[in-house]
Amino acid sequence: MVWLNTKGRIPVALTIAGSDSGGGAGIEADLKTFAALGVHGTVALTAITAQNTTSVTGVQAITPELIEKQIEAVVEDLGVDAAKTGMLYESKIIEVVAKAVSKYGFPLVVDPVMIAKSGAPLLKEEARETLINTLLPLAKVVTPNIPEAEVISGIKIRSIDDMKKAAKLISKTGVEAVVVKGGHMEDKYSVDILYYKGNYYTFSEPRILTKNTHGTGCSFSAAIAACLAKNMDILESVKEAKKLIQAAIRYSINIGAGHGPVNPMALLYLESEKWRAYSMVLEAKRMLESSENVFKIVPEVGMNIVMALPGAESVGEVVGIPGRLVKVGSRIKAVADPAFGGSDHLARYVISALKHDQSKRAAINVRYDKGIIELLERKGLSVSFYDRRLEPEDVKRREGATIPWGVGEAIRRIGRVPDVIYHEGDWGKEPMIVILGENPVDIANLIIEISKSIGD
Numbered sequence: 453m454v455w456l457n458t459k460g461r462i463p464v465a466l467t468i469a470g471s472d473s474g475g476g477a478g479i480e481a482d483l484k485t486f487a488a489l490g491v492h493g494t495v496a497l498t499a500i501t502a503q504n505t506t507s508v509t510g511v512q513a514i515t516p517e518l519i520e521k522q523i524e525a526v527v528e529d530l531g532v533d534a535a536k537t538g539m540l541y542e543s544k545i546i547e548v549v550a551k552a553v554s555k556y557g558f559p560l561v562v563d564p565v566m567i568a569k570s571g572a573p574l575l576k577e578e579a580r581e582t583l584i585n586t587l588l589p590l591a592k593v594v595t596p597n598i599p600e601a602e603v604i605s606g607i608k609i610r611s612i613d614d615m616k617k618a619a620k621l622i623s624k625t626g627v628e629a630v631v632v633k634g635g636h637m638e639d640k641y642s643v644d645i646l647y648y649k650g651n652y653y654t655f656s657e658p659r660i661l662t663k664n665t666h667g668t669g670c671s672f673s674a675a676i677a678a679c680l681a682k683n684m685d686i687l688e689s690v691k692e693a694k695k696l697i698q699a700a701i702r703y704s705i706n707i708g709a710g711h712g713p714v715n716p717m718a719l720l721y722l723e724s725e726k727w728r729a730y731s732m733v734l735e736a737k738r739m740l741e742s743s744e745n746v747f748k749i750v751p752e753v754g755m756n757i758v759m760a761l762p763g764a765e766s767v768g769e770v771v772g773i774p775g776r777l778v779k780v781g782s783r784i785k786a787v788a789d790p791a792f793g794g795s796d797h798l799a800r801y802v803i804s805a806l807k808h809d810q811s812k813r814a815a816i817n818v819r820y821d822k823g824i825i826e827l828l829e830r831k832g833l834s835v836s837f838y839d840r841r842l843e844p845e846d847v848k849r850r851e852g853a854t855i856p857w858g859v860g861e862a863i864r865r866i867g868r869v870p871d872v873i874y875h876e877g878d879w880g881k882e883p884m885i886v887i888l889g890e891n892p893v894d895i896a897n898l899i900i901e902i903s904k905s906i907g908d
Contacts, residue, residue: 462490462491462492463490463491463492463533463534463678463681463682463683464491464492464493464494464526464530464531464532464533464681465486465491465492465493465494465532465533465534465535465536465674465677465678465681466493466494466495466496466523466526466527466532466534466535466536466558467479467482467483467486467493467494467495467496467535467536467537467538467674467677468496468498468519468523468535468536468537468538468540468549469482469495469496469497469498469536469537469538469539469540469563469565469670470497470498470499470500470501470511470538470539470541470574471497471499471500471501472501472503472667473500473501473502473503473504474503474504474505474666474708474713475713476505476666476667476705476711476712476713476714477538477568477666477667477669477670477713478501478538478539478667478670479495479497479538480667481667481670481671481674481713481714481716482495482536482538482670482671482674483495484671484716484717485670485671485674485675485678485696485716486674486677486678487717487720488696488716488717488719488720489675489678489679489682489692489696490678490682491533491678491681491682492530494526494530494532495522495526496519496522496523496526497514497519497522498513498514498519498538498539498540498541498545498549499511499512499513499514499539499541499545500512500514501539501574503568504708504710505666505707505708505709505710505711505712505713506708506709506710506711507710508568508574511541511574513541513542513545514545516544516545516547516548517548519545519548519549520548520551520552523549523552523556524552527552527556527558532556532558533558533559533680533681533682533683534558534559534560534561534592534677534678534680534681535553535558535559535560535561535677536560536561536562536563536673536674536676536677537549537560537561537562537563537587538563538565538670538673539565539574539575540565540575540579540583540587541574541575541576541579542575542576542578542579543576543578543579543582545579546579546582546583546586546587547582547586549587550586550587550590553587553590553591554590559592559677559680559681560587560590560591560592560593561591561592561593561594561595561673561674561676561677561680562583562587562588562591562593562594562595562627562673563594563595563669563670563672563673564583564594564595564596564600564604565600565669565670566580566599566600566603567599580603584604584625585625588604588622588625588626588627589625589626589627590626591627591628592627592628592629592680592686593627593628593629593630593631593673593676593680593686593689593690594622594625594627594629594630594631595631595633595669595672595673595676596622596630596631596632596633597632597633597635597636597669598615598632598633598634598635598636598637599636601615601618601619601622601632602618604618604621604622604625605617605618605619605621605622606621607621609632612634612643612645612654615632615634615643615645616632616645616647616652618632619631619632619645619646619647619652620647622647623647628648628686629646629647629648629649629686629690630646630647630648631644631645631646631647631676631690632644632645632647633669633672635665635668639659640658640659641656641657641658641659642656642657642658642659642660643655643656644656644690644694646686646687646690648686648687653687653690655690655691655694657694657698660698660701660702662701662704663710663711663712664701664704664705664706664711664712664713664714665701665704665711665714666710666711666712666713666714667713667714667716668697668700668701668714671696671697671700671714671716672693672694672696672697673693674716675689675692675693675696675697675716676689676690676693679692679693695719696716696718696719697714697716699715699718699719699722700714700715700716700718700719701714702718702763703715703718703721703722703762703763722761722762725761725762726761726792729759729760729761729771729813730771730790730792732759732814732891732892732893733757733758733759733771733772733773733790733892734789734790735892735893735896736757736816736892736893736895736896737757737773737777737786737789737790739893739896739897739900740755740757740777740784740816740896740899740900741777741783741784741785741786743783743784743900743903744782744783745900745903745904745906746784746899746900746903747779747781747782747783747784748903748906748907749818749819749821749824749899749902749903749906750777750778750779750784750818750819751817751818751819751820751882751884752819752882753776753882754775754776754777754778755776755777755778755784755816755817755818756772756773756776756777756795756797756798756816756817757772757773757777757790757798757814757815757816757892757895757896758770758771758772758794758795758798758799758801758802758814758815758816758892759771759802759813759814759891759892760799760802760803760806760813760814761813762810762813763806763810764802764803764806764813765803766803767793767795767796767799767800767803768792768793769792770792770793770795770799770802770803771790771791771792771794772790772791772793772794772795772798772799773786773787773788773789773790773791773794773795774787774788774791774794774795775787775788776795796852797855798815798816798817798886800852800855800856801815801855801859801873801886801888802814802815802888803856804855804856804859804860805859805869805888808863808868808869809868809869811890812869812888812889812890813889813890813891814888814889814890814891814892814894814895815886815887815888815889815892815895816886816887816892816895816896816899817884817885817886817887818884818885818887818899819882819883819884819885820874820875820876820877820882820883820884820885821885821906823906824885824902824906825872825874825885827902827905828871828872828885828887828898828902831898831902833870833871833872833887834866834868834870834871834872835870835871835872835873835874836862836863836865836866836870836872836873837862837865837873837874837875837876838857838858838859838861838862838865838873838875839861839875839876840854840858840875840876840877840878840881841878842861843857843858843878844857858873858875859873869888870888871887871888871889872885872886872887872888873885873886873888874886887899
C-alpha cells in the first residue's frame with residue numbers, strides 16, 4: 453500500500469549520509485527503511501566507503517559543492533518532507549548541510565555517526581564541535597548511542613539516570629528532542645530514553661543476543677525521519693522506529709565474518725509471511741477435507757495443521773486450526789478456519805524444531821500406527837521418537853514443557869531434527885505421529901498419498 457500525505461502524494465524522505473559497500477548501513481540501510489515504511493527515499497551522498505562486516509578499509513568524501521547540489525536537486529523537484537543525516541565526516545560537509553537545512557526548513561533527524569561498528573572513525577575529531585554547535589540547533593531529533601552521547605554531553609554514562617542527564621544536557625544545544633540509545637548498556641533489556649519538551653519517555657525491549665547489529669543506528673534514525681515525513685509527531689515516530697528496529701535486529705541477516713546487518717525490511721516481510729502461512733494452512737485444510745481416505749488416519753483427539761512464521765518463538769506466531777479437524781462420517785472437517793494461535797499442542801512441536809532447523813516450519817499430526825511409520829520410512833523420511841514414560845518429573849510439573857523435552861529427545865537420538873516424531877503415549881495420553889516439513893501443503897499431499905495405503 454502506498455502512503456499518501458494530505459497533498460495526495462507519497463511522502464519523500466532524504467538521507468544525507470555515506471554509502472556502505474557492504475549494504476548494511478549508510479544510505480543502503482536508510483533506503484530500505486524508507487521503503488519499508490512506505491516513504492519514497494532520496495539521497496545526498498556525503499562519502500563513499502570501502503567496508504564489509506569486519507572493517508572499513510577506505511573513505512572518500514564527496515565535495516561539499518556536490519553535496520549541496522544533490523540536496524538542491526531533490527528539494528526543488530521532489531520536495532522533502534523530512535531528512536536525516538548519517539556519516540558527515542568533516543566540518544565543511546556539516547556546514548553545507550546546515551546551510552541547506554536553514555534554507556529549505558525540512559524537519560531533520562541527526563544520527564551523529566562518529567565510529568563504525570568495526571571501530572573505524574567516520575567523523576573527524578575536528579568536526580565534532582561543528583556538528584554540536586552548527587547542526588544540532590537546526591535539528592528536530594538527535595539519536596546518539598551512549599559513546600556519542602558521552603562526547604556531545606561531556607559526561608560519562610553508566611546508568612539510565614546518566615542517560616537522562618545526558619539527554620537533557622544535549623537538548624541545551626537547541627535540538628527539539630533527544631533519543632539516547634541504550635544498546636551499549638550491558639543489561640537484559642535494551643532501553644532508549646527520549647527527552648522531549650521537558651519530559652522523559654522510556655522505551656524498553658528485551659535484548660536480542662546477536663552479533664548482527666550493523667546498521668542499527670542508521671535504520672533507527674531513518675525510521676524516525678520516515679515517520680516525520682508521514683506527519684507523525686515525535687513521540688509516535690520514536691515508538692514506530694523502536695518497533696521497526698526491534699524486528700530488524702530479531703530477523704537480522706547472518707552474513708560475513710563480522711557484524712552482519714540488521715534487516716529493516718523485516719516487518720514488511722513478516723506481513724507477507726503471515727498471509728503466506730495462513731494461505732498454505734487454508735489450502736492444506738481444503739486438501740485434507742476433500743480427501744476420501746484421510747479420515748482413516750485421524751487421531752481420536754483430532755488432526756491439526758500448523759505453519760509458523762520464520763523464527764517463531766510463541767504460539768501466537770503459528771497458524772493453526774482452532775478446535776482441530778475431526779471425523780465426520782468418511783470425511784474430515786475443520787471446526788474453524790485457520791487462525792494465529794489456533795493450535796497450542798502442534799505449534800509447540802514446530803517452535804521447538806525451529807530452534808534447531810529453520811526449515812521445519814510446518815506440521816500435521818496423524819494417529820499412531822506402525823504401518824504408517826513404515827510407509828513414511830519407505831518414502832525416505834527420517835523418523836525418531838521419544839518415550840513419555842521417561843519424562844522427568846520436573847518437566848511434567850512445568851506447563852507446556854513436555855513437547856519441547858520430547859522434541860529434544862527425538863533430535864538427540866538421530867543428531868538432527870527428524871521429518872517424523874512419534875510417541876507411544878502414556879497414561880491418559882493418546883500415542884501420536886507428527887510429520888514436520890517446510891510447508892503444510894507438501895505434508896498434506898504426503899498424508900493423502902499414504903492414507904490410500906491404509907485399510908479401513
